[in-house]
Each structure stands twice: as C-alpha cells, then as structure tokens.
Amino acid sequence: MVTRSESQLLVSVRDLKKHFVLAAMASFGRHEVVRAVDGVTFDIPEGDTFGLVGESGCGKTTLGRCLIRLIELTAGKVLFDGTNLLQLRGQEMRRMRRQMQIVFQDPQTSMNPRMLVRDIVSEPLRIHRLANGKELENRVLDLLERVGLGREHLRRYPHELSGGQKQRVCIARALALNPRFIVLDEPTSALDVSVQARILNLLKDLQEQFGLTYLFISHDLSVVKHMSKRIAVMYLGKIVESGSVSQVFNRPLHPYTRALLSAIPVADPKMRQEEMVLEGDVPSPTRIPSGCRFHTRCPFADRECLEEEPHLSELYEHGHFVACHRVAAIIADQQGPVSSEGQ
Amino acid sequence: MSELLLEIRDLHVHFSSAHGMVYALNGVNLRVHKHETMGLVGETGCGKSMTALAVLGLIPPPGRLIRGRILFEGEDLTRKSDAELRAIRGNRMSIIFQSPGSSLNPVYQAQAQPLDVLKYHRRLKKEEAREQLLNLLGRLGMPDPERIVRAYPHELSGGMQQRVMIAMAMLCNPALLIADEATSALDVTIQAQILKLLKSLRSEFGTSLLLITHDLGIVAQVCDRVAVMYTGSVVEIADVVSVFERPQHPYTQGLLHSIPVITRPQRRLEEVHGSVPSMIDPPTGCRFHPRCPRAAGLCCQQEPELRETLPGHRVACHYPG
Amino acid sequence: MMGLCIMVAFVGIAFVCPWLAPYPEDRIEVHTDQRLLPPSRAHWFGTDDLGRDIFSRILLGTRISLHSAILVLLITISLGVFLGVVAGSFGGYVDEAIMRLTDIFLAFPRLILAMVIATILGPNVTNSIVAMSLSWWPVYARLVRGQALSLREQDFVLAARSLGASRGHLIVSHILPNCLSPVIIQASLDVGRVIMTSAALGFIGVGAQPPIPEWGIMISLGRNYFLDQPWIAAFPGLAIIVTVFGFNLFGDGLRDVLDPRWRSEAE
Numbered sequence: 001m002v003t004r005s006e007s008q009l010l011v012s013v014r015d016l017k018k019h020f021v022l023a024a025m026a027s028f029g030r031h032e033v034v035r036a037v038d039g040v041t042f043d044i045p046e047g048d049t050f051g052l053v054g055e056s057g058c059g060k061t062t063l064g065r066c067l068i069r070l071i072e073l074t075a076g077k078v079l080f081d082g083t084n085l086l087q088l089r090g091q092e093m094r095r096m097r098r099q100m101q102i103v104f105q106d107p108q109t110s111m112n113p114r115m116l117v118r119d120i121v122s123e124p125l126r127i128h129r130l131a132n133g134k135e136l137e138n139r140v141l142d143l144l145e146r147v148g149l150g151r152e153h154l155r156r157y158p159h160e161l162s163g164g165q166k167q168r169v170c171i172a173r174a175l176a177l178n179p180r181f182i183v184l185d186e187p188t189s190a191l192d193v194s195v196q197a198r199i200l201n202l203l204k205d206l207q208e209q210f211g212l213t214y215l216f217i218s219h220d221l222s223v224v225k226h227m228s229k230r231i232a233v234m235y236l237g238k239i240v241e242s243g244s245v246s247q248v249f250n251r252p253l254h255p256y257t258r259a260l261l262s263a264i265p266v267a268d269p270k271m272r273q274e275e276m277v278l279e280g281d282v283p284s285p286t287r288i289p290s291g292c293r294f295h296t297r298c299p300f301a302d303r304e305c306l307e308e309e310p311h312l313s314e315l316y317e318h319g320h321f322v323a324c325h326r327v328a329a330i331i332a333d334q335q336g337p338v339s340s341e342g343q
Numbered sequence: 344m345s346e347l348l349l350e351i352r353d354l355h356v357h358f359s360s361a362h363g364m365v366y367a368l369n370g371v372n373l374r375v376h377k378h379e380t381m382g383l384v385g386e387t388g389c390g391k392s393m394t395a396l397a398v399l400g401l402i403p404p405p406g407r408l409i410r411g412r413i414l415f416e417g418e419d420l421t422r423k424s425d426a427e428l429r430a431i432r433g434n435r436m437s438i439i440f441q442s443p444g445s446s447l448n449p450v451y452q453a454q455a456q457p458l459d460v461l462k463y464h465r466r467l468k469k470e471e472a473r474e475q476l477l478n479l480l481g482r483l484g485m486p487d488p489e490r491i492v493r494a495y496p497h498e499l500s501g502g503m504q505q506r507v508m509i510a511m512a513m514l515c516n517p518a519l520l521i522a523d524e525a526t527s528a529l530d531v532t533i534q535a536q537i538l539k540l541l542k543s544l545r546s547e548f549g550t551s552l553l554l555i556t557h558d559l560g561i562v563a564q565v566c567d568r569v570a571v572m573y574t575g576s577v578v579e580i581a582d583v584v585s586v587f588e589r590p591q592h593p594y595t596q597g598l599l600h601s602i603p604v605i606t607r608p609q610r611r612l613e614e615v616h617g618s619v620p621s622m623i624d625p626p627t628g629c630r631f632h633p634r635c636p637r638a639a640g641l642c643c644q645q646e647p648e649l650r651e652t653l654p655g656h657r658v659a660c661h662y663p664g
Numbered sequence: 665m666m667g668l669c670i671m672v673a674f675v676g677i678a679f680v681c682p683w684l685a686p687y688p689e690d691r692i693e694v695h696t697d698q699r700l701l702p703p704s705r706a707h708w709f710g711t712d713d714l715g716r717d718i719f720s721r722i723l724l725g726t727r728i729s730l731h732s733a734i735l736v737l738l739i740t741i742s743l744g745v746f747l748g749v750v751a752g753s754f755g756g757y758v759d760e761a762i763m764r765l766t767d768i769f770l771a772f773p774r775l776i777l778a779m780v781i782a783t784i785l786g787p788n789v790t791n792s793i794v795a796m797s798l799s800w801w802p803v804y805a806r807l808v809r810g811q812a813l814s815l816r817e818q819d820f821v822l823a824a825r826s827l828g829a830s831r832g833h834l835i836v837s838h839i840l841p842n843c844l845s846p847v848i849i850q851a852s853l854d855v856g857r858v859i860m861t862s863a864a865l866g867f868i869g870v871g872a873q874p875p876i877p878e879w880g881i882m883i884s885l886g887r888n889y890f891l892d893q894p895w896i897a898a899f900p901g902l903a904i905i906v907t908v909f910g911f912n913l914f915g916d917g918l919r920d921v922l923d924p925r926w927r928s929e930a931e
Contacts, residue, residue: 055530070826097828110819114841123837124827162618163387170823177827192386192619193557197601197612204611219531222560226603226612249605263535265560267604269583277539278532279486281500 008081010046010181010213011067015039016076018059018066022286032286036062038237039076041312044230046180049207049214051228051245053221053260057285058234060217061105064183067215068100069093080181098128101174105186107166111158117144117169118154124176143172147202164195168202175206181213188223200227221264225249230319233257236285236293239312243320253315253322255298255330292325300326300333347414348518348551349375349398354411356390356397356575363623367393367406369575369630372649375519378545380552382562382583385572386598388619391555394572395521399438400428416518434464437512441524443504447496453504454492457511464515479510482547483540502533509540513548520544521553526561538565559602563587571595574620574630577649581656591652591663593635629661637662700893710895712885718896721877722903728878729907732793733858737851739797744804745840745847751805752812753835763809766802774799775864782870789878792871796861800854807850811843852915856908863904879904 018037037059044050052060065071067078069085078085080100088096104110111120121140125131131139144153147168158166167187174182184203188196200223206212218224224231225245232242233256241254252258259278278297283289292310295301302325310323316331324330356368368390375381383391396402398413400420413420415436420428432438440446448456454476461472473492480488485506496504505525512520522541526534542565544550554566562569563583570580571592579592590596597615617634620626626633632642639662647659701711709718751762769777781795815821821838829837859879865871866880874881879900886897 055532065822068826070822094828094830097826102823102826104819104823106819110823112820112824112838112842123824123829127824127827127829127833164618173823173827193559193598194386194601194615195618198614200603201611201614221531222603222605225605226609259532261605263531264605265538265558265562265564266606267559267563267587267599267602268606269563269587271563271606277535279536281502281533282530 008046009043009079010081011044011050011215012077012079013043013067014041014077014079016041016063016066016078017074018062018071019074034285035237035288036285037066038288040234040237040239042232042239042242044181044213044215046213047207047211048230049216049228051224051231052215052217052234053219053224053231054234055219055260055282057236057282059237059285060234061185063234064102064185064215064217068097068102068181068183070102098124098177099179100181100183101177101179102183102185103167103170103174103187106190107163107170108158108190110170111166113158115157116154117149117156117158117161120158120169121172121176124173128177130177139176143176144169146175146206147172148198162195163191164199167191167199171199171202171206175210178210179212181215183215183217185217186219187216189218189220196223203227221249221260233260236283236288238293238323239321240294240324241322242312243317247317247320251317251320253320253327253330254294254324255300255326256294258330259297292323298326300330302326345377345379347374348377348379348416349373349553350412350414351394351398352412352414354394354397354413355409356393356402356406357409358406360405360623365622366625367575367622368397369625370646371411371572371576373570373577373580375551375553377518377551378549379568380542380545380554380566382566382569383553383555383572384557384559384562384569386557386619388574388622389572390575391572392523393575395438395523395553395555398521399432399436400425430464433460433512433517434515435517436519436521437515437517438521438523439505439508439512439525442528443501443508444496446508447504449496451495452492453494453496453499453507457492457507457514460511460514475514476510479514480506483510483513484543485510500533501529502536505529505537506540509537509544513544513550516548517550519551519553521555523555524557525554527556527558534561541565559599571598574622574625576630576659578631578659579657580649581653585653585656589653589656591656591658592631592660593637594631597634629659700889700896702893703895709899710893712882712896713889713893716877718882718899721882722879722900724877725879725882725900725903726907728789728872728876729859729862732789732796732862733855735793736796736800736858736862737854739793740800740854741804741847741851743797744801745808745843747801748805748808749812749835749840749843752809753816753831753839755813755816759809762805766805769799769802770806772799775861778861778865779868779870782865787870787873789872789876792862792865795865795870796858800858804847804850807846808843811846812839815839815842849915849919852918853912856911859907859911860904 016037017039020034020036022032022034040063052063054060062071066073073086080096085096118140121143122136125136125139141151144150149165149168153165161169188199191199207214216224216227228245230242230244231248232239233248233254234240235256241248241252241257248257249261252261280297283296289296291307292305295305298305304325310325312321312323314321315327351371351373354368354371358365358367371390371394383394385391397408398420402408408421411421447453454473457476458469458472461467461475467475476492477488480491483506485491491499491503491507526537529537538561541552544552554561556562566583568580568582569586570577571594572578573594579586579590579595586595587599590599597613600613601615603612615634620630620633628643628645629647632638635642641661647661649657649659651657652663697715699711699713699715701707703710707717707719709722712718747762751759777799778795781798782792785791785794815838821834824834824838862871863880863883866878867884872878872881874885882900883897886900889896
C-alpha cells in the first residue's frame with residue numbers, strides 16, 4: 001500500500017476480519033456466520049483524514065470499532081504507531097486507549113443519561129487519574145471551550161442539550177486524553193444540515209490545532225469528500241476501491257463506486273444526473289455471493305466475476321486501488337454516458 | 344401553469360403541552376398544481392410533517408387547527424367531517440411515511456393492507472383486488488410480485504417494503520401523493536431506486552407529488568418547485584432552479600451554503616448562526632431574525648408576508664435578495 | 665400522590681402506634697369480660713374473641729409488617745442486585761452458574777417455598793423473614809441481570825470502555841446506577857406483596873405466632889367467628905388492602921419521578 005516517506009503511518013490495518021457467529025437458529029445447530037469485515041487492508045498517515053464509505057451492512061462501523069479494539073478481531077492485525085494492538089493486554093491496552101478515541105453516531109445514546117456534562121467530560125481524566133479537584137474542573141472547562149461550549153453547560157444533563165451540543169460534548173470527551181487518532185463514526189448523520197456544517201468545521205479546526213488523525217466513517221459521500229484526503233469504499237465487508245479523494249470521485253473505477261456516486265442526489269438542479277440505478281437489494285452478510293460479492297447487482301458482471309474474487313490492485317494510477325475484474329471494460333464504457341439500468 | 348390541485352391558506356396549528364402552547368404551524372401558505380412535483384424542505388421541527396398530517400386531517404391530539412383553509416380539488420377539507428375525509432384518504436390523496444417497516448402490520452402478509460384499501464374504497468372482492476394489486480406492482484417495476492405480496496413484512500427489505508407502500512398508496516390512482524421523508528431511512532442506492540419510481544408516477548399516472556424531505560439534493564433532482572419551511576411557515580417558494588440559483592431568503596441562503604456539494608469543494612462550510620428557537624416562545628416579528636445576518640429594525644417587530652420578488656418566486660422577508 | 669400519603673401514614677403509624685392506640689396494652693393483655701363486642705365508640709373496630717381492642721391491634725400490627733417488609737427487602741435487594749450485576753456484567757460461566765441457581769429457586773411457587781422454609785426453621789417472625797428473603801431474591805437477580813446485559817451493549821458503556829475504563833469502573837459508574845431505578849420501583853411495589861405474604865404465612869401459622877398482633881394471624885383467628893362477628897377478620901383484611909394499594913400507587917408514582925428526564929440541576 002502507499003507508504004509516504006515524509007509522514008509517519010499512524011494506523012496500519014492488515015487483512016482485518018471480524019466474523020460474528022449467530023446463535024444456532026432453526027436449522028439443526030448449524031451456526032450462521034456474519035462476515036461483517038472480511039479482509040480489509042489500508043494505512044492512515046499521521047495528520048490525515050481517511051474516509052470510509054459504504055451503505056448499511058458493509059461493515060464500516062464494525063471496522064471502526066475493531067480498529068480501536070472495542071470489538072475483538074477474528075483475524076488480521078492493527079498496528080498503531082508501530083505497535084501491534086492485538087499483543088497488548090489489560091493495563092497496557094488501557095494505557096494505549098488514551099491515544100485513540102471514538103465519537104459515535106448517536107450523541108444521545110453515547111452519554112450516560114444520568115450523568116452531568118461535567119462528569120461525562122471529566123470521566124476519562126478520572127479513570128486515568130490525571131487530575132482532580134480544582135484542576136479537574138479547569139481542564140473540563142478548557143475542553144468545553146475548545147468545542148464551543150461554556151461554563152453554563154457544566155451542570156446540565158444530556159437530554160437538556162440540543163443535538164449539536166450533545167455531539168460537542170462527545171467530542172470534548174474524546175479530546176480529554178489528548179489522543180492522536182479519533183474514529184468518527186457517522187458523527188453528523190443524526191444532526192440537522194445546518195448543525196452538521198458547524199460540527200464539521202469544528203472537527204476540521206480541531207484537526208489543524210492538535211494535529212489529529214481521523215478515520216471518518218459515513219454513508220454520505222459529499223460529507224466524506226469534504227472531510228477526507230483519502231477514501232475507501234466498502235461493500236459487504238471488503239474494500240472495493242480506494243484512493244485519494246480526487247481519484248475516487250473524479251475517476252471512479254469500480255461499478256459500485258460509480259453507482260454510489262450517481263445515486264447521490266446533487267444539490268444542483270441544473271445537473272440532472274443520468275443514473276446508473278442498481279437493481280436488487282444488498283445481499284445478506286450471512287450469504288455472501290460467490291466470487292466477486294458485487295456480481296449479483298453489477299451490470300458488467302461476467303463468468304469470471306461469479307467464480308473468482310477480485311483483489312485490490314493498483315492498475316491505472318499510483319495510489320488508486322480497485323478490486324474488479326472488469327475495469328478495462330468499464331473504462332471503455334466510460335467514454336459514453338452511463339445508462340445501463342440493471343440486467 | 345396547470346390547474347391548482349391543493350391550496351393551503353394561512354394554516355395555523357397549535358398544541359397545548361405541559362410547558363405551554365406550542366405554535367407548530369404559523370400561517371403555512373402552499374399551492375400544488377396538477378401533475379407537479381412539489382418539494383417541501385426544512386429542518387427538524389419546521390413543521391413539514393405536521394403540514395402533511397394537517398392536509399390529511401390527521402393532526403395528532405392535543406393539536407388543533409386554529410385557523411386556515413385547505414382546498415383540495417376545489418373543496419375545503421377543514422370543513423369536512425371525519426367520514427368524508429376517510430373517503431378521500433387513500434383514494435384521492437395518499438401518503439407514504441419514513442419507515443415502511445412500521446407502516447406495515449407485521450402479523451399480516453404484505454398484501455393485506457393494500458387489499459383493504461381496495462375493499463374499502465372500491466368495494467372489490469378479494470380476488471379482483473389481488474389482481475389489481477399484482478397488476479400495479481408489475482407496472483411499478485416490481486420483480487416477482489406474486490412472491491412479494493404473500494411475504495410478511497419482515498421478510499422484505501426496506502426498499503421492497505417501501506415499494507409495497509407506494510403501491511398501496513397508488514391503488515386508487517390518487518391525484519396527490521404525499522411522501523414524508525420516504526427515503527430517509529433507506530440506503531443511497533435503494534433511495535435512488537425509490538426516487539426513480541416516484542418520478543415515474545407522474546409520467547405513468549399523472550400523479551402530483553408533495554415530497555417532504557430535509558435533503559436538498561433530492562429536491563434538486565426530483566422536484567419542479569420547492570417550498571422552504573422554517574418554524575412553522577413557508578419562507579420561500581419558487582421553481583427549483585430559481586431557488587437554488589437565486590435564493591432570496593437568508594435562511595435558504597444559509598442552508599444552501601452549509602451543505603457540502605461534491606461538485607464544489609470548499610475549505611470551510613458556511614454556518615447558520617444560533618439554533619432553531621423553541622416553538623413555545625418563538626421570536627417576535629420574523630422568527631428568523633435572531634439568526635439572520637441581515638436583520639434590521641423592522642424584522643423584530645413585524646412578521647413578513649410571502650411576496651413575489653422575482654417572477655414566480657415568493658419570499659417572506661423584509662430584505663430579500 | 666395518594667400512594668405517598670398512604671405510605672407515609674403507614675410508616676408514621678408504625679412509629680407512633682404505642683401512643684396512638686387507645687388500648688396499647690391489648691397487645692398482650694386479655695379481657696375476657698369484653699369478648700366479641702361489635703364496633704362502638706369505645707372500641708372503633710370492636711373486640712376479638714379474647715376481648716382485645718381490634719383497632720389498637722391493627723395499629724400495633726403496622727410495626728410488625730413494616731419491620732418484616734424492610735428486612736426482607738433489604739436482604740433480598742442486597743443479595744439479588746449483587747448477584748444480578750455480577751451475572752450480567754461478567755457473562756459467560758459466571759452468568760450461567762448464577763442463573764441456574766435462580767432457576768432452582770424460581771422453580772418453586774414463592775409462597776410454598778417460603779412456607780416450607782419457615783416450617784423447617786420454626787414458626788416465628790424472624791424465620792418468616794428469612795424464608796421470604798430466600799424465596800424473593802431471584803426476582804431481583806433476574807431483573808438486574810437483564811438490565812445489566814442490555815446496558816453492556818449501550819453506546820455510553822462502549823464509550824467508557826474506549827476511554828480505558830476498567831470493568832469495575834464500568835459496573836459501579838455506569839451499569840449499577842442505571843439498574844437501580846427498576847429495582848427501586850420493584851421494591852416499592854413489593855413492599856405491599858411482602859406484607860401480604862407475611863400475613864399469609866401468619867394466617868397459615870408458620871409466621872408470627874399469637875399473641876403478636878400481626879394482621880395475618882388476626883384474620884386467621886377471626887375466621888372462626890366470621891359469620892357472627894365479621895369485624896374480627898374484616899378490619900385486619902381491610903388494613904392489608906389499603907396498605908398494599910397505597911404502596912402500589914407509590915411505586916407507580918416513583919417510576920415517573922425516577923426518569924432522569926424529569927430532573928434538572930436547577931431544582
């Protein structure tokens with residue numbers, strides 16, 4: 001994968017897999033396995049924002065949680081600043097956690113409803129015994145100010161805050177331990193459009209100020225494009241395309257990426273898109289299709305696609321990876337307008 | 344301009360709550376014409392869903408319609424009895440909601456509710472009704488309608504469920520279909536399928552569509568005209584190109600500049616300052632004035648009316664442009 | 665609200681009954697010359713077969729019922745919550761082991777179990793308390809375990825884990841406080857039930873023994889006279905009904921109050 005000589009790779013993921021075994025259902029003890037993440041590899045250089053997009057069920061949330069070992073991996077490795085996270089146990093892992101934090105999608109459920117904002121933000125400092133008494137209160141205030149809140153919010157309960165304010169508290173909490181890396185799991189999906197703008201601006205400001213590295217997970221391509229430098233597109237547990245934001249958005253190679261891009265309604269009425277509308281539904285992650293897992297919905301699929309799973313390879317541009325057998329045919333097709341409506 | 348189908352005039356809906364009176368709708372003015380797709384856009388709490396419910400006569404208690412008229416096909420719905428409204432719902436006017444999963448009764452097969460519609464409004468027997476339903480599903484492009492109608496809702500995907508809901512809404516060939524955030528709970532690629540389906544309804548059946556959403560992208564791609572709502576009233580209404588290219592109301596302008604657009608990379612997004620006011624104690628005069636970069640003396644005293652500032656483009660603002 | 669009043673009255677009476685009751689000595693004393701008198705100005709609820717003033721005995725009985733109820737609930741909650749939190753938070757074998765234990769206890773109808781235990785231990789108030797506690801704790805264990813299990817997966821618990829919280833911290837700061845509210849509600853509803861059960865044990869004869877003025881025994885003794893002197897059994901019965909009803913109302917009211925959405929630091 002890409003190795004930059006100038007910047008350090010902060011996070012490296014190698015062939016990460018997470019399979020969930022569902023309890024035996026009706027079928028005679030045969031367990032169903034959900035292959036939520038099925039072999040994912042990528043790197044994130046320090047200071048960058050890496051975007052992860054995909055629709056529901058593609059495994060992006062699971063991947064985000066595996067990265068900071070909130071969920072245990074089934075296979076693969078995660079290297080954080082050179083250290084293999086999987087080899088750490090107990091106290092060591094807890095100490096490592098100070099460097100990597102997460103902000104969840106729903107700010108309401110990610111805070112204990114019975115705790116005051118002051119206690120929510122001070123919790124990380126208390127857990128690691130970094131401050132107490134007056135100094136603790138000062139640090140909490142400082143954190144709140146960093147995210148645009150104030151003294152008046154200290155003694156409030158989560159339900160007394162607006163959506164945007166709640167998410168700011170969660171961000172303040174994530175900053176408390178001075179982490180280097182933050183997983184942002186759909187941080188603005190639950191917020192109104194105008195509030196989203198402010199939170200996104202805040203996240204960008206904080207990144208500049210503190211040199212943070214982000215993994216930005218979202219299903220909203222426009223938001224991901226706005227925030228990220230590099231981006232990976234996931235489908236049913238695997239990355240199907242990755243590259244810099246301009247590579248993937250301006251020269252998408254994988255048919256799923258192209259369908260995704262053409263499916264987003266662009267807020268510009270003059271650009272009425274000719275859609276590449278995919279037929280069918282996303283297959284269940286317990287019954288992943290053979291060969292290329294996208295073949296059931298792909299307008300370009302042929303025999304090879306049913307039989308053999310394609311691997312991520314760097315075919316046309318440096319740093320631009322795609323897992324597809326039919327890229328050449330698609331590029332040829334890209335000369336004319338795309339209007340294949342499923343088959 | 345084709346004929347007027349729905350006209351909402353000065354609609355006011357209030358709710359009494361433990362904390363005080365909630366002014367949910369404050370003089371909504373809206374017109375939908377025949378064969379037209381109208382977008383109703385706004386953020387949480389602006390009253391767009393409440394408007395839809397008011398049109399159908401389904402305002403949840405303790406909400407009450409205080410003032411205003413709802414004219415549909417020439418008749419005033421606010422003056423109609425419950426029985427008369429029931430004859431219209433599902434028949435001349437239908438609605439589909441956000442979560443099709445909750446709109447379908449999980450213990451019945453998917454066909455049960457649609458068949459009920461035909462039984463009630465068209466007095467058809469089960470067999471005839473089934474035939475019509477299957478026919479319609481075919482026309483709507485559903486693969487394997489036979490299997491779908493016999494399935495239970497949980498056996499169908501979100502996209503399939505929503506198609507069943509659309510079919511149910513279209514069975515009696517209504518003049519108006521209201522879609523309240525119909526695609527918000529769906530994945531992007533599935534949303535694209537459903538939007539394509541909704542667009543086809545006009546060419547296939549001539550249905551007018553009132554599309555309620557918070558997504559400006561959907562509005563830009565699917566709608567002919569759009570109304571922007573804020574704190575219970577329409578602040579701007581015009582055809583889609585006009586609103587996106589020449590937004591007049593500061594709220595619309597703020598909204599348009601705060602969304603990241605794929606085709607226009609920006610370093611920072613513009614922010615709309617402040618937050619949505621409480622509807623129990625709304626600001627005086629123009630309710631947007633505390634957040635407005637252009638607010639001046641008149642704005643906190645007098646509520647602006649919808650006036651035409653450009654041809655076909657109406658704004659409720661003292662200093663539009 | 666009404667429940668609160670009844671409850672407060674109950675507790676109040678329990679504390680001051682020796683001063684309130686017109687004939688406190690009737691706890692034990694016997695007046696054979698005043699047997700079986702119907703309700704009158706001198707004896708508001710009449711007298712029983714040993715001439716004792718029923719009204720006084722009912723008031724005195726509140727103390728016993730309260731005493732039993734508090735002790736039973738204290739033991740039950742401590743045991744049940746502890747085991748439940750441990751089972752729910754740790755999962756795996758620990759959870760299985762504790763749950764099988766609760767299964768065993770729950771396999772018996774509660775009253776029968778309490779009866780059997782009380783009989784084995786010997787019929788008196790203390791043993792009836794032990795018996796009731798042993799038959800009641802699985803309910804709380806189950807309740808808390810269910811809560812703990814679902815709380816474990818909540819986002820805010822995950823958030824605390826991501827911050828590096830140890831298991832102990834998670835349990836004490838996050839899981840326990842969110843488990844307590846159903847426990848409190850259940851407990852306030854159970855006070856009424858405990859009172860019923862101790863009365864039932866008394867009625868059968870394996871709880872409090874005469875001459876203790878426990879409501880259950882009073883009903884039991886009044887059984888024989890029910891046709892001609894119904895007041896002997898009726899008034900203690902009424903006392904039970906009112907008390908249990910009051911606690912139920914109180915529990916319902918408590919459920920609303922405990923929702924953190926009602927609270928704000930301002931108050």
